[in-house]
Amino acid sequence: MSWNPPPGAPSQFGQPRPNIYPPQRPGYQASPYAPRPVQNQPFVPGQAPFAPQPMQIWTEHTSPDGRKYYFNSITKQSSWDKPDELKTSEELALGSCAWKEFTAEGGRKYYYNSITNESKWEIPPEYKEFLEKLERDKKPSHIETSHQSNGSIVSPNQQDIERARQLSVPSVSPVNVTPVNVPIRPMGVAAPVVSPNIPIPIQQPKLPKIEFETKEDAEAAYRELLKESGVKTDWTWEQTMRAIIAKPMYRALKTLVERKQAFQDYVDDLRKKEEEEKRAKAIKIRLDFISLLETHPEVNSSTRYRKVCEVLSEKTAFKAVEDDRLREEIFSEYIYDLRKQEKEVQRAIRKENMEKFNQLLKSLPSITETTRWVDAQQIYANTPEYQQDKTLREMDMLDFLAVYEEHIKILERETADKKKRELEEQTRQQRRNRDAYRTLMNELRQKNVINAKSKWKEIYPLIHTDEQYQNMLGQPGSNPLELFWDVVEELDEILYQQRKIVTEIMKTKDVTINSGMSFEQFQVACSSDDRISSVNETNLRIIFEQLQRKQERRQRRKLDAFKTILKHFEANITPDATWEKVRPIIEKTEEFQAIESEEQRIEVFNKFIERIK
Secondary structure: OOOOOOOOOEOOOOOEOOOOOOOOOOOOOOOOOOOOOOOOOOOOOOOOOOOOOOOOOEEEEEOOOOOEEEEEOOOOOEEOOOOHHHOOHHHHHHHOOOEEEEEOOOOOEEEEEOOOOOEEOOOOHHHHHHHHHHHHHOOOOOEEEEEEOOEEEEEEOHHHHHHHHHHHOOOOOOOOOOOOOOOOOOOOOOOOOOOOOOOOOOOOOOOOOOOOOOHHHHHHHHHHHHHHOOOOOOOOHHHHHHHHOOOHHHHHOOOHHHHHHHHHHHHHHHHHHHHHHHHHHHHHHHHHHHHHHHHOOOOOOOOOHHHHHHHHOOOHHHHHOOOHHHHHHHHHHHHHHHHHHHHHHHHHHHHHHHHHHHHHHHOOOOOOOOOOHHHHHHHHHOOHHHHHOHHHHOOOHHHHHHHHHHHHHHHHHHHHHHHHHHHHHHHHHHHHHHHHHHHHHHHHHHOOOOOOOOOHHHHHHHHOOOHHHHHHOOOOOOOHHHHHHHHHHHHHHHHHHHHHHHHHHHHHHOOOOOOOOOHHHHHHHHOOOHHHHHOOHHHHHHHHHHHHHHHHHHHHHHHHHHHHHHHHOHHHOOOOOOHHHHHHHHOOOHHHHHOOOHHHHHHHHHHHHHHHO
16 A cells, blocks of 8 residues: 655654655645754864755655655755756766666566656666766776875765765765865864865775676675665665675676676575465465365355354454455365365265165166066165165165166167067078079079979979979069069070070071971081070070071961961852862962962861861
């Protein structure tokens, strides 16, 4: 919480406070009650103790939160920024640089460019180079020594004296003191007459020069100096300088940039360490409080925070958590985890009981997929496994029902799978039966028992007692008769292709089939053509018979036509007419000429004469 005193009001220490408004705000009047700063007036030899001193316009003060502020004794205004009148030559030189150094909340340094409005956590190269140049240009403090006849007189550098005075007395407001070079004399001794232009020697302590073998050793020594000086994370660089500049180890690092960087690294490490310690302490306090909650018998998952405050308020672990909101938060997290653990335990017990009941149902063959829930309850309730297990009996009835339903579903799936497997096996067996019957048909085909003109009534007596035929009876799909006709149709297609070959051979060889030709004669007539080898003997015989029947039908139609023409000339033919008399009448007709054999004509004529008699 920041400290914001009223504008111009005096603090409890009697020192002016900084205004809460920006310095030099237009129209702002300083409070008339703001006291004038009391200047610490050091004793100056040769001057009255209460002699009036030149008044310092700006004075430096410290607020209760440790921040430095500056008070103007003339305008009665205060400022957080250090006025130019109090700045050293080094600080004035830094003011001309565009980069400025600031401290963020938490004590971390950052750098801001007033021209580009850019900010960085790391020191910019330009600012670092500027500091190094400033360090090189700075002249070391020295004391000039003059050898005169009346003794050695040392003239100190006025700028070094001012810097040493400001850094060595941080708690006293700076006061302009006019040095009077008069030595302190013992009491009772008359003061000698001293010319005001003769300087009095002032002894300034010299810091021993310290050398280190490595830069790491120098940094370690410098960090040890910061540690011994009690540097805190909220210290500024100026505050640290006042504490360590007069100590020998301050010179362990050569340049100001190295010192400031080492200081920043030390503060960062110290801050991290403090944060780790703070975090570890907070963790320990939390764990102790949780341990108290775990071990106390009156704390359970249903306990309220108000009850915990009543029961554990005197316990050390309870008091260690100072923030009541944090304590309640830890308690809520503990109760949440406790309830979660209890739910997990209950879930594990429920899962175990459901598994036990499932195994019990599996061990009861009397419970099938058709068993009703009412009947199943009576069956498993009479088993010793159920009666001897108390946790199983205490299981919720809905869980019993859920496990039973799942068990029935499994049984139904198993039954369905079994039926499916049986059906698949039956289908495979039926397929094997059909394959065996087809094999039987092929065997009969190879033996020429079955050909393209075979009839079922011819094959059935041969196979009706065979196992292949008996296995086919009653099964779905193709029956034995259909498979037989499949073979016959296949043979008939082959016969059709081979008949075309034979027909072409007959045309090529001018083979004519008549009623008196035998198969052997026909076979010999076609054997001279190589194509006849592609026609098997069975099909060749069938083809011959087909052609012979076809020829017979053609001849019969010719004879019938000849009979018809005889009927047409029936008026000219008498029952006692002879062939020789009738022949000239009909010999020029197509029907007469279609019959090549004279014997057949006479045979038909004789039958016609017998019919008309």
